[in-house]
Amino acid sequence: MVTRIGHVTFRVPDLDAAVDFQRDVLGLVETERVNNVSYLTCNDRHHELVLVQDPVRRGYDHVGLQVADAAALETAKRRVTDAGGRVLGDVFDGGPGLDRALLVEGPEGHVFKLFCGMETVAPPPPGDRPLKFEHVSLKVRNTRRLERFLSAGLGFRFSDRMGFLASWWHCDPDHHGMAVVWAPKAELSHYAYTLADLNAMGRTADRLKLHRDRKLIFGPSRHGPGNNQFAYFNDDDGAMVELCSDLAQMEPAGSYQPRKWPIDPGTINQWGGPPPLKFLLAGCPIAPRG
The missing domain is CATH 3.10.180.10 (2,3-Dihydroxybiphenyl 1,2-Dioxygenase, domain 1)
Incomplete structure (x- = not known):
């Protein structure tokens, strides 16, 4: 069902400092910032890393996983439950850069954001960064x-x-x-x-x-x-x-x-x-x- 790895999201106490690290050391670029949430990429995908300003609930929030289409999100509701997971709400507007999404929780609290329709953006300027x-x-x-x-x-x-x-x-x-x-x-x-x-x-x-x-x-x-x-x-x-x-x-x-x-x-x-x-x-x- 999952077709590729999408992104990982972290909650950090200092958003600017976290973005600076990804830019200075890894060469990532910020494609968008909305309500203290930064979306970063190293290619033409809208984001492959999400950083959320949150001095209280710090840590890793979820892993983003891409699926083929909205129908796959509906299929996921049954499959993840049968496999020992839990669906966290209904399918929703995926937010910046995404079409639709569904949050599911796996064993021991790991959360996954299944999504479809990742937006493409202009490739970053020439630089030394991950693929x-x-x-x-x-x-x-x-x-x-x-x-x-x-x-x-x-x-x-x-x-x-x-x-x-x-x-x-x-x-x-x-x-x-x-x-x-x-x-x-x-x-x-x-x-x-x-x-x-x-x-x-x-x-x-x-x-x-x-x-x-x-x-x-x-x-x-x-x-x-x-x-x-x-x-x-x-x-x-x-x-x-x-x-x-x-x-x-x-x-x-x-x-x-x-x-x-x-x-x-x-x-x-x-x-x-x-x-x-x-x-x-x-x-x-x-x-x-x-």
Whole structure:
């Protein structure tokens, strides 16, 4: 049912500062600002990141997922309920840049905004920025419940698994648009952008040092599942960002074969040692619902 990853939305205490980080370090541009909500993009889609000024209900608000049309939103009402989710209201005007939308809640409180009709805008001026918003990684206590919700409720398909700790799921040719990670509490592990190559990732790390005097948390290296090059760091509000390049492509666009990986540091880090504790413990809380 879901045809591509859309966006992620955060509630932040200082909207201008959060926008400045995405602009200075990642090169995103603001397409629109309405009532203390900023819509940002790195291509010709109206938005791939939404930032909401909210000093009280801070954290990650929802993940946006695109579906084919309004009929798919109606179908989702039944599917997500049967798969262990909950529909949060009826189909509504999706807001700036979108036609129609439906909010649904998955296991352990993760919220998804299913939408159709993403508006296109004039491409950003030439610059060094990501190609697109790529995926999110969600932490939960019961991974099987969330996996069932993604598969039976939203139509994601299995890509890879690492024992009981993690699994990866796709909704388009990219190896994964969603990762599921076992953890003591439900949170957002990280959100990720696609970059052209390892050099582009390095230039982003240079800007992180130049504009924020900060270093990477983990990487650069290459993951086993997905085969992508990676680098991780925190944004100004503490959420972990992943830079990705060379992500495996699923059939029919690629020849990747889904597999089960061992629980081993080499699965996550093909070029080096075990992931650092700061990476393993990273988590952005789910913002309380209004």
